Amino acid sequence: MHGTTERDHDDPARSVAVVGAGPTGLLLAGDLAEAGVPVTLVEKRPHGISNLSRALVVHARTLEQLDARGLADELAAIGRPLRDLRLFGGLTLGLGPLPTRFPYVLVVPQYEVERLLERRAVEAGVRFAHDTEVTGLRQDDHGVTLEVATHRGTEELRAAYAVGTDGAHSAVRRLVGLPFPGRSVIRSLVLADVRLAEDLGSALTADAGPDGFALLAPFGDGYHRMTGWRRGNDRPDSDPVGLEEVREIVRGALGSDFGMHDPRWMSRFHSDERQVPAYRVGRVLLAGDAAHVHSPAGGQGMNTGLQDAANLGWKLAAVLGGHADEALLDTYHAERHPVGRMVLLASGALIRGALAHGPASRALRAAVLATADRVGPLRRRGTAMVSGVGIRYRRPRGAHRSVGARVPDVPLASGGRLYEALRGGRFVLLAPPGLEVAPRGARLAVERWAAPRDTAVLVRPDGHVAWAAEAATAERVREALDIHVG
Numbered sequence: 001m002h003g004t005t006e007r008d009h010d011d012p013a014r015s016v017a018v019v020g021a022g023p024t025g026l027l028l029a030g031d032l033a034e035a036g037v038p039v040t041l042v043e044k045r046p047h048g049i050s051n052l053s054r055a056l057v058v059h060a061r062t063l064e065q066l067d068a069r070g071l072a073d074e075l076a077a078i079g080r081p082l083r084d085l086r087l088f089g090g091l092t093l094g095l096g097p098l099p100t101r102f103p104y105v106l107v108v109p110q111y112e113v114e115r116l117l118e119r120r121a122v123e124a125g126v127r128f129a130h131d132t133e134v135t136g137l138r139q140d141d142h143g144v145t146l147e148v149a150t151h152r153g154t155e156e157l158r159a160a161y162a163v164g165t166d167g168a169h170s171a172v173r174r175l176v177g178l179p180f181p182g183r184s185v186i187r188s189l190v191l192a193d194v195r196l197a198e199d200l201g202s203a204l205t206a207d208a209g210p211d212g213f214a215l216l217a218p219f220g221d222g223y224h225r226m227t228g229w230r231r232g233n234d235r236p237d238s239d240p241v242g243l244e245e246v247r248e249i250v251r252g253a254l255g256s257d258f259g260m261h262d263p264r265w266m267s268r269f270h271s272d273e274r275q276v277p278a279y280r281v282g283r284v285l286l287a288g289d290a291a292h293v294h295s296p297a298g299g300q301g302m303n304t305g306l307q308d309a310a311n312l313g314w315k316l317a318a319v320l321g322g323h324a325d326e327a328l329l330d331t332y333h334a335e336r337h338p339v340g341r342m343v344l345l346a347s348g349a350l351i352r353g354a355l356a357h358g359p360a361s362r363a364l365r366a367a368v369l370a371t372a373d374r375v376g377p378l379r380r381r382g383t384a385m386v387s388g389v390g391i392r393y394r395r396p397r398g399a400h401r402s403v404g405a406r407v408p409d410v411p412l413a414s415g416g417r418l419y420e421a422l423r424g425g426r427f428v429l430l431a432p433p434g435l436e437v438a439p440r441g442a443r444l445a446v447e448r449w450a451a452p453r454d455t456a457v458l459v460r461p462d463g464h465v466a467w468a469a470e471a472a473t474a475e476r477v478r479e480a481l482d483i484h485v486g
Helices: 023-034 060-067 072-078 110-124 171-175 243-254 301-320 326-354 359-374 376-387 474-484
Strands: 016-019 039-042 080-082 084-086 092-094 105-107 127-129 133-139 144-150 153-159 161-164 182-195 204-209 212-218 223-230 261-275 284-286 427-431 444-448 455-459 465-470
Touching: 016 023, 016 144, 016 153, 023 039, 023 110, 023 301, 039 153, 060 072, 060 301, 072 110, 080 212, 092 376, 133 171, 144 161, 161 171, 161 301, 171 284, 182 243, 204 243, 212 243, 223 243, 243 261, 261 326, 301 326, 326 376, 427 474, 455 474, 465 474
Parallel strands: 016 039, 016 161, 039 127, 084 204, 161 284, 427 444
Antiparallel strands: 080 105, 084 092, 133 144, 144 153, 182 223, 182 261, 204 212, 212 223, 427 455, 455 465
């Protein structure tokens, strides 16, 4: 894929405006620009990535998506991989058996993820508009017009589509009139990056007592991220956080403050559970926190947003490139809305477990954790869903059983890997021996299984199965490519 040039941006009929330059917006804009789609990334903040962040973990499925963009290994070298999660009551989840190249959770500050994604977006030709706030929006049959406030005054930005990746307080969501139903689930959550005098090892540690809960995760640079809450300590988000408050929260949940000292950042926020009813309204789409917010339990927020972007980017590029009908965009809501709902429910269950107060509630939590510890399939399913490698999309009736499933990073006969072949936003056809397929330009890579198989599998740019067949003929493959690749 060739990326975009300044001249490309002069054609609003085939361009996209992405509003919000967080991780979701950066990945989406980079994908579109690599596919040759002109992109303007609108951000109301001044340029410069903050060194303060809430998100701290990158799960396996997100690392696979970053691998398909050539960024995962660089990020993994910066972060701290954790292969074990120590949870309430002594339950330890081992991530080593996950069927992925990344059988761990990577602890890394969000700003490092943003740094890599911004570099990629710049190299691909994304046009950035910082200090630019969206104040109005109207759409018609041919495109979207954004009214924006800049230091020069009020201006208009025209694009074929607009995507709101502008967070929980999304202006795009408000301007298209979408409700954001839900409720606040917990107030006065405290975050802090601190040093510890005592060594906790390499595991992520979380536990809860009658009066609160706390989680500690090592960054690998001597600092730990603390996320915690103390019952009866509800305060406005604007109230400052002191180190003694952090120590009290951790002592109440974990029994010790481990000699906390030298905080480099402390903050307070509240957690909501909300989701929009529709991820698409005409030519406007929503992704990330603009579409769904939930508790921080499980570390799903940034990961779910990045996976939203990976699902949407190739679809927008296919429609704007004339390779697919606009109806393809409806599959974005159909596939990602259920995932957002599942994450909301799962993270809600985790936070409610942590909030258990009375003896009966804590006894129930202990019984559930003990069951999960004993029953292997429950443990495997839980880690697969939290890591994202267990997510699959609904397959159409009559389709091959693998359609919609995530494809692991299989070795190829050429000596490479599948996720290397996906780079550039390509489809990849995994063809059995003897099946000859005509090339389709840069949109399709034809590869062979490293270990011969009779199954032909067409892998979408986001690493899910678009089509598959046993003992497929060249004609059947050609028909499938016409439908899916264009």
